[in-house]
Amino acid sequence: MSTRDRRVRTGLPVLLWVPAAVALALVVLPVVGLVARSDLSSLPARISSPGAVAALGLSLRTAALSTVLCLLLGGPLAVVLARSRVPGVRVLRAVVLLPLVLPPVVGGLALLYLLGRGGLLGSHLPGVRIPYTTAAVVIAQVFVAMPFLVVGLEGALRTAGERYEAVAATLGARPWTVFRRVTVPLVLPALGSGLVLSFARALGEFGATITFAGSLEGVTRTLPLQVYLLAETDVDGAVALSLLLVVVAVAVIAVARPRALRGQR
Template identity: 75%
Template sequence: MVGERGRAFVPGVLWVPAVLGLGLVALPVLGLVVRTDLGEFPEHVSSPGAVSALWLSVRTAGVATLLCLVLGGPLAVVLARVRGLRVVRALVLLPLVLPPVVGGLALLYLLGRSGLAGEVLDAAGIRVPYTTAAVVLAQTFVAMPFLVVGLEGALRTAGARYEAVAATLGARPWTVFRRVTVPLVLPALGSALVLCFARALGEFGATITFAGSLQGVTRTLPLEVYLLGETDVDAAVSVSLLLVVVAVAVVALVKPRTQ
C-alpha cells in the first residue's frame, strides 16, 4: 500500500528520464560483468598484488572515514549553526569541483619537502608524501565534503528548536549536542559516512599524485587497476569488478535503513 501511494505522487513524465538515468549508471557495470572472464576471475583477484591493494584500500578508506567524522562532523555543525560563513563553506566544498589530481598537487605543495608545512616536518624528520599516511590524507581530502554536505543539510532541516528548548531547560552546550543534536542526525550521519568510505575507496587522482604507487605502501585498488590496464586488460577488468563488488557490499550492508 505504501509503495502504491508513493507511486501516485510520481508524475508519469518522470519515469522515462528516471529509467534512462538508471541505465546510465547500471549498464556500464553490466558491461564490466559481461567482459569479465569468470574462469580466470578467482586467479586475478587472489593475486598478491590485488589482495595487497584491496587490504590497503579498505584499511586506508576506513581511517580516512574516521578522520572525516572527527574533523568534518564538527565542521558541519559549525556551518549549520553559525551564520556568515559562506567563504568557509565554499572552501570546504572545493574538493567536490577540483580535479583530484589538483588536490594531490595541493597536498604535495603543502606537505612536500618544499611545501608550506613540509619544510618544518622535514626538519623534524617527518615525511608524509609517498607514504601510507599520504594515501589517508588524499582520501580524506576528497571524501570529507560528502560528510559535511550531508550532515549540514540534515542539521538545517532538523532546525534548532529542540536544541533551544534543551538550552532553556538548563542543559549545557555539550549536553545539548550529545543528547539532542547527535540523535537527530544519526540516520544522515550514517549515510554520509557510507558515502565518505565509498569515495575514499575509489580515490585515484589525488592518491597517485601525492602518494605515488608503491606496492603494499600506497598502491590502492584503483591504482592496481590502472597499472594492470597497461599490461593485462583481463586482470584489470577482474580487479575492477572486485572493486565494484566491494563498493556495493559496503553500501548495501552499512547504509542505515531509512524506511
C-alpha cells in the first residue's frame, strides 16, 4: 500500500471539521473580541496600576498554594478512589465530583456555613476567623480546583492498572515503596496535567471566593474579582485586566506543559 493510500485511509472524516471549527471559534473569538475592544495604548498603564499588581500578586500566590494543597490532599484521595476496595467508593467519587457541577456561589455558601462563625465547624473554633481572609481564598480555590486533579489522576491510575504494582509487591516491596517507585512514575504525566488544570482553575476562581472571602483589597481581592469590580466603573480597565489574565493563563500552560502545546503526551 502506498503512502498516499495510507493517508487517505487514515484521514479524518470531513464532517468532523465543521463542528471542530465551530468549537475553535467559540474559544478563540471571545478573546479576539477582548483584543479588539481594548485600548492598546493605555494597556501598560492599566495593568501596572497598584490595584492590578496587588490583585495579580494575590492571585498567583493563592493559586500556587492552592495547587500545592490539591497535590497533598487530592493526590492521595485519587489513589484511594482508584485502588481501594472499601464499600461506598462510588458514593465517595460522586461526592468528590460535586464541586464540578455545583455553581461556585453555592460552594462559597457551603464553605461559609461550614467555617463561618455560626457554621457547623466554625462555631467550635472560638477566636479563629476564616471567612473574609486570605486563607478563605485558598480554601475556596482548593474546593473548586481539587476535583480536576482527582479526576485526571484517578483515570490515569485505572488505565495503568495494577499489574506493575502487583509484581513489585510479589518481589517483596513494601506498600510505600511500591507507591513511591512504581505508582507515582506511572502517573507523572497525568499528575502534571492535573496540577496545571488545578492552578488554572484556582487562578480564575470567582464565585466561591467572593461569597466566602469577600473582596478586600490586598487581602481577598484576586484578579477575577478586580475585573468584576472594574466592569461596573471602568470597562477599559476591566478589558485590560482580562487580557492580562488570559496572558498569564497561557504562560502557565506554556511553561508547565510545553509538550501539550506541541500535541505530545
